[in-house]
Amino acid sequence: MRHYRAFLSYSHRDSRAAAWLARKLEGYSPPAGLAPSPAGKKPLRPIFRDREELAASHSLTQEIRAALQASDALIVVCSPQAVRSHWVNEEIRTFKQLHGNAATVLAYIVDGEPGAGGETECFPAALRFQVTADGQLSTDRAEPVAGDARAGGDGRHLAFMKIAAGLLDVGLDALVQRDLRRKYRTVTAITAASLLLVLAMSALTWEAARARREADDRRADAEGLIEFMLTDLRDQLEGVGRLNALKGANQQALAYYTALGNPDSLPPESLKVGIRSLIATAADLERAGDVDTAKSLFETAHQTAKMLVTRFPDNPAHTVLYARAKNRVALWLFNRGHHRQALPVFIEARALLAPLEQWGVTNPDWLAQMAFLSGNICAAKVLIGD
Numbered sequence: 389m390r391h392y393r394a395f396l397s398y399s400h401r402d403s404r405a406a407a408w409l410a411r412k413l414e415g416y417s418p419p420a421g422l423a424p425s426p427a428g429k430k431p432l433r434p435i436f437r438d439r440e441e442l443a444a445s446h447s448l449t450q451e452i453r454a455a456l457q458a459s460d461a462l463i464v465v466c467s468p469q470a471v472r473s474h475w476v477n478e479e480i481r482t483f484k485q486l487h488g489n490a491a492t493v494l495a496y497i498v499d500g501e502p503g504a505g506g507e508t509e510c511f512p513a514a515l516r517f518q519v520t521a522d523g524q525l526s527t528d529r530a531e532p533v534a535g536d537a538r539a540g541g542d543g544r545h546l547a548f549m550k551i552a553a554g555l556l557d558v559g560l561d562a563l564v565q566r567d568l569r570r571k572y573r574t575v576t577a578i579t580a581a582s583l584l585l586v587l588a589m590s591a592l593t594w595e596a597a598r599a600r601r602e603a604d605d606r607r608a609d610a611e612g613l614i615e616f617m618l619t620d621l622r623d624q625l626e627g628v629g630r631l632n633a634l635k636g637a638n639q640q641a642l643a644y645y646t647a648l649g650n651p652d653s654l655p656p657e658s659l660k661v662g663i664r665s666l667i668a669t670a671a672d673l674e675r676a677g678d679v680d681t682a683k684s685l686f687e688t689a690h691q692t693a694k695m696l697v698t699r700f701p702d703n704p705a706h707t708v709l710y711a712r713a714k715n716r717v718a719l720w721l722f723n724r725g726h727h728r729q730a731l732p733v734f735i736e737a738r739a740l741l742a743p744l745e746q747w748g749v750t751n752p753d754w755l756a757q758m759a760f761l762s763g764n765i766c767a768a769k770v771l772i773g774d
Contacts, residue, residue, distance in 0.1 A: 390434070397470075398465035414433035456483045461555055462479070462491070465496050466495045468507060471510060495535070535549070707744060715760060718734045734761055
């Protein structure tokens with residue numbers, strides 16, 4: 389039987405939160421020098437998460453019991469749905485029976501309230517009480533280590549760190565401090581890499597203008613590089629407070645896009661890169677106080693996105709990008725206090741996405757844009773008293 393760092397118990401209604409937590413834990417590398425204990429030196433994988441539906445049985449399957457036996461710890465995704473799940477309670481009870489009440493049991497709260505009782509209780513009974521040797525709940529209360537992922541609690545990241553600290557058997561403060569020091573050590577490397585990317589972009593832009601016969605091959609290389617800068621690298625730099633390092637990269641991305649010539653003749657991938665570059669640069673300029681230039685770039689991104697949807701109307705991703713560009717134009721108005729002017733533009737953007745509901749239910753870009761627009765519409769209505 390395979391050995392597991394932890395068994396993740398959850399209601400199927402909390403499967404998205406469980407999947408996120410499992411990925412974060414298995415992808416996390418503990419900082420060096422945490423503690424001399426064996427737990428502090430091992431990676432947080434594998435995590436046992438996948439389990440078959442148990443509705444046809446009144447007891448845990450042999451495979452689930454074996455996985456519980458082979459797990460160092462138990463993590464429970466806590467919510468009112470978990471409280472109502474017979475199988476979550478059974479997994480907790482069985483783990484405690486197999487390993488004893490002193491074994492590592494960690495709670496990851498995503499909804500409800502611990503100790504509230506009733507419909508809002510989020511701790512299953514077997515989590516709140518100890519278990520006897522024969523598997524019955526005792527009257528002695530248990531106090532599991534809990535990370536509260538709700539916005540009003542620890543937040544998702546700190547809750548994850550609490551779970552990681554519990555699995556590594558180290559103090560939360562020690563883990564957080566060492567994790568921060570590790571991130572700071574990478575800042576210099578990330579910043580240097582971004583500057584090298586700016587130089588690479590300059591070279592690629594010059595080559596595209598000089599050698600039009602090789603434009604297709606060069607365009608693919610350059611656009612892949614820009615896409616990296618506008619997504620993964622941007623997220624990394626924003627996470628360590630060094631987004632200003634991409635100022636030059638934004639300028640080079642716009643220069644590259646301009647050098648390609650008339651947007652009417654560009655392929656869809658080039659147009660999408662151009663729109664994202666315009667939006668990213670405009671957002672940075674607005675943040676820096678250059679609101680007039682930002683407005684011009686937001687409007688250019690909006691017109692380019694409209695052209696993209698007109699020329700290539702059968703791609704839902706194009707419509708989502710168009711709605712995003714329209715949302716940014718409205719946000720510029722909203723941030724300047726023009727709430728009445730911004731509201732109909734927000735509504736137009738959301739109306740663009742409505743026909744895509746069937747496609748968008750499982751698409752994070754569609755879901756995120758719908759959430760942003762719904763929030764912006766509500767905020768505008770409140771401020772204008774509608």
